[in-house]
Amino acid sequence: MPVLVVGGAGYIGSHAAHALKRHGYEPIIYDNLSTGHSELAAGFEFITGDGFDSAKLNPILRRVDAVMHFAAHAYVGESVQNPRKYFHNNLLGGMALLNAVLDSPVRKLIFSSTCAVYGTPPSVPITEEMPRQPVNPYGVTKLMFERALEAYDHAYGLRYVSFRYFNAAGADESAEIGEIHDPETHLIPSAFEAIHGKRPALDIFGDDYPTPDGTCIRDYIHVTDLAEAHVAGLEHLAHGKSLAANLGTGHGHSVREVLSTIERVTGKRVPHRIAPRRPGDPAELVADPRLAEKTFNWKARRSLEDIVTTAWKWDQTRR
Numbered sequence: 020m021p022v023l024v025v026g027g028a029g030y031i032g033s034h035a036a037h038a039l040k041r042h043g044y045e046p047i048i049y050d051n052l053s054t055g056h057s058e059l060a061a062g063f064e065f066i067t068g069d070g071f072d073s074a075k076l077n078p079i080l081r082r083v084d085a086v087m088h089f090a091a092h093a094y095v096g097e098s099v100q101n102p103r104k105y106f107h108n109n110l111l112g113g114m115a116l117l118n119a120v121l122d123s124p125v126r127k128l129i130f131s132s133t134c135a136v137y138g139t140p141p142s143v144p145i146t147e148e149m150p151r152q153p154v155n156p157y158g159v160t161k162l163m164f165e166r167a168l169e170a171y172d173h174a175y176g177l178r179y180v181s182f183r184y185f186n187a188a189g190a191d192e193s194a195e196i197g198e199i200h201d202p203e204t205h206l207i208p209s210a211f212e213a214i215h216g217k218r219p220a221l222d223i224f225g226d227d228y229p230t231p232d233g234t235c236i237r238d239y240i241h242v243t244d245l246a247e248a249h250v251a252g253l254e255h256l257a258h259g260k261s262l263a264a265n266l267g268t269g270h271g272h273s274v275r276e277v278l279s280t281i282e283r284v285t286g287k288r289v290p291h292r293i294a295p296r297r298p299g300d301p302a303e304l305v306a307d308p309r310l311a312e313k314t315f316n317w318k319a320r321r322s323l324e325d326i327v328t329t330a331w332k333w334d335q336t337r338r
């Protein structure tokens with residue numbers, strides 16, 4: 020079955036394309052390469068274009084049975100500094116894509132949403148019923164797209180799965196694809212940069228949070244586990260029911276725990292220093308993943324150690 024993977028030359032999209040291929044689907048990657056990398060699309064049919072280009076999208080949408088939408092800007096801090104960029108690309112570009120889908124025969128769509136739609140949750144673990152009150156423009160754009168999907172499902176029968184990712188991390192076990200961001204802001208690749216001396220030290224953003232060691236707790240989920248969930252989501256859509264579900268492990272790790280795992284796995288010291296809190300970082304974000312587990316017969320199987328091991332292997336291929 021052919022599946023259009025929009026944003027398939029990005030970090031999570033490329034892992035989803037690989038998972039689809041492993042499961043016998045025929046992914047077609049569509050990406051405008053604004054933040055994607057053509058090397059991550061190697062081995063796939065690859066079309067350069069963006070969500071606004073309906074003339075380009077229309078014939079492609081006639082060749083596929085489903086769409087996965089990963090194309091978005093995803094830096095929380097940047098979205099606060101430059102919301103116009105986020106509303107333009109994530110919301111207007113996303114809506115243009117969604118309307119092109121609606122104008123085509125395709126009625127199945129999988130959307131990359133985020134735990135940022137919850138903002139600062141009333142408690143953890145976070146369930147899907149908790150209020151969606153994003154605290155930054157990035158989260159707002161994702162929530163607005165979720166809302167559009169709900170309305171299109173109701174009015175037009177366009178079926179969707181919105182996956183609310185927690186902290187995607189790690190790389191494909193093959194080390195052929197992995198995380199590439201410029202600039203790099205995510206914890207694990209930033210710690211690797213500190214190991215390599217590409218930055219003087221890893222800044223720990225705050226050690227005075229109300230957590231056992233004072234550093235923020237996040238639910239790190241292996242990108243391959245995320246990718247596998249998308250395949251399960253597609254199979255679920257064959258039964259015609261839309262859904263929004265968290266994708267996480269249900270277990271949190273502090274920044275300090277991540278750093279000690281990195282030191283154990285790599286055998287190298289991570290130079291680090293305590294820095295001020297990063298604005299907008301909640302103390303603790305951990306998923307309740309039971310809805311996805313029950314619905315899709317899926318579970319995140321890979322540990323933090325697996326995340327660091329595969330991320331390090333990928334990092335070594337790029338030195």
Ligand code: UFG
Pocket residue numbers: 093094095133134135157185186187204205206207209221222223224225235236237274297300304
């Ligand atoms: N951190 C540091 N130092 C760094 C980088 C990160 O201490 O140099 C800490 C952060 O404060 C946070 C944790 O490590 O506690 C993880 O930070 P990341 O930047 O790796 O990831 P985020 O949790 O900020 O971002 C993720 C997704 C976003 C999503 C967000 C929702 O990447 O797309 O979760 O909160 F919006």
